[in-house]
Amino acid sequence: MLHVNGEAFEVRDAAVGESLLFVLRERLGLMGTKGACEQGECGSCTVLIDEQLVCSCLVLAAGAQRQRITTIEGIATETPTDVQRALVDAGAVQCGFCTPGLVVAAHSLLERSPRPSESEIREELSGNVCRCTGYGRIIDAVQRVAVSRASAREVGL
Amino acid sequence: MSVVVATSLADAVAALAAQPHSTVLAGGTDVMVDLNAHHAQLEHVVLVNRVPELCTWRFADGWLEIGAGVTWAQVQRELSRWVPALAEAARTVGSPQIRHAATIGGNLGTCSPAGDGLPVLAALDAVVHLVSSAGERALPVGEFMVGPKRTALRAGELITRVVVPVTTGFQGYAKVGVRNAMVIAVASAALVVDEGTVRLALGSVGPTVLRCPQAEQFATDHLSTGMSDAEVARFAELARDAARPIDDHRATAAYRRHAVGVLAARLMQRAITRGRAS
Ligand SMILES: Cc1cc2nc3c(=O)[nH]c(=O)nc-3n(C[C@H](O)[C@H](O)[C@H](O)COP(=O)(O)OP(=O)(O)OC[C@H]3O[C@@H](n4cnc5c(N)ncnc54)[C@H](O)[C@@H]3O)c2cc1C
Ligand code: FES
Ligand code: FES
Secondary structure (H helix, E strand, O other): OEEEOOEEEOOOOOOOOOEHHHHHHHHOOOOOOOOOOOOOOOOOOEEEEOOEEEEHHHOEHHHHOOOEEEOHHHHOOOOOOHHHHHHHHOOOOOOOOOHHHHHHHHHHHHHHOOOOOHHHHHHHOOOOOOOOOOOHHHHHHHHHHHHHHHHHHHOOO | OEEEEOOOHHHHHHHHHHOOOOEEEOOOOOHHHHHHOOOOOOOEEEEOOOOHHHOOEEEEOOEEEEEOOOEHHHHHHHOOOOOHHHHHHHHOOOOHHHHHHOEHHHHHHHOOOOOOHHHHHHHOOOEEEEEEOOEEEEEEHHHHEEEOOEEOOOOOOEEEEEEEEOOOOOEEEEEEOOOOOOOOOOEEEEEEEEOOEEEEEEEOOOOOOEEOHHHHHHHHHHHOOOOOHHHHHHHHHHHHHHOOOOOOOOOOHHHHHHHHHHHHHHHHHHHHHHHHHO
16 A cells, blocks of 8 residues: 555555556556656656655665655646756756656755755755756755745745 | 564564574565566565664764664664664665665675665675674674675575774765665775875676775875875775776676776875864
């Protein structure tokens, strides 16, 4: 039994050796989580397990039972989140393959550290590889969100 | 194939006693890479990253006991006060995603010559505690690490914790790789000054982590009088002499030997500056 985005899924026929990434995509049909390297290098498979940012390609699905798994589908539901909007506005989405993992990582970063410095953003997003943008616009986007959340807090929104 | 998700140490030991050739899985950041690349097949798995006894650390009587399941993210966040060099090493392990999963026990279990935690543990004279259904034993980390990716672990045995002294002098870790983030060390070094005694361990320049008895003795003899630049250079030379590097796809042996000397000198300069400041 896997608990993904607040829902319980029975995963009966999953081979015991499958990664969480494989089960999410191929058995649960949650295609938002991407997979590329399957070696923990690219971060396109990033999810949260019990609020911890991890690579789902390195998690044994059978071992993730009874843990809280949050995928991009659990973060970005109907309307785009502020992080997603900022990524689009900053021109930080080109092919978009890295974006879901990046959105999960950016949300997690901003939760832990609401006003991250540029070097902190670089360090915290170092597990998410983007082949297109050169990162500058991604960092811009995260900073924009940090600023707009801070001013929203100030005016008591 | 079977997977046991152990939720207590007793569970994990019992599962290993029942299937002594099980693969112990902690954060999975080494095991799963091999599995995904079809370099390894898992027969029986005992998952230990949810064993509470393994996931905590405690300070007692000048010693820090770090559970094998403590992640590098925890070390980075929680242990810099006690073992600053280990926290520095933790910060260089992979990426946040990797550090949230990867454990200190897994670094020991893999025993890569490039494992970032290992030079620090060697320079701290860490002791590795093991348990199996046959009982407990403890080994100095230098005896635990047998060779490249080879340890003294026996079938059915589990690493429970690693115990290090909390020292008051300088300690530091430095690493060279091809870039800053997410990189395997091409050469690394850990320096610990403990009550006037200097200990130096080198990573990625031998079949396993190497200590440097001659460099350590030289520095121990000279540090109290403040080392001159020439003496620091001699210390670095002795460190280079202790290295036993190889050529591989990441770097040449000659570059590794050079780099490890630079790291040793850099750490020693920091120790001297710290000594002057205090
Ligand atoms: C993208 C990426 C980047 C990386 N970067 C670095 C880096 O910069 N520096 C670095 O040092 N490492 C790096 N690693 C390697 C890895 O993350 C570390 O070696 C980590 O500490 C392994 O811990 P784990 O808990 O994930 O180990 P696992 O994969 O769970 O286990 C590793 C080995 O240890 C054994 N083991 C684990 N726990 C125990 C235990 N309690 N008792 C007995 N045996 C045990 C396992 O059986 C296995 O043989 C990287 C890995 C990836 C995928
Ligand atoms: S697919 Fe998991 S990190 Fe690349
Ligand atoms: S937008 Fe293409 S990989 Fe990032």
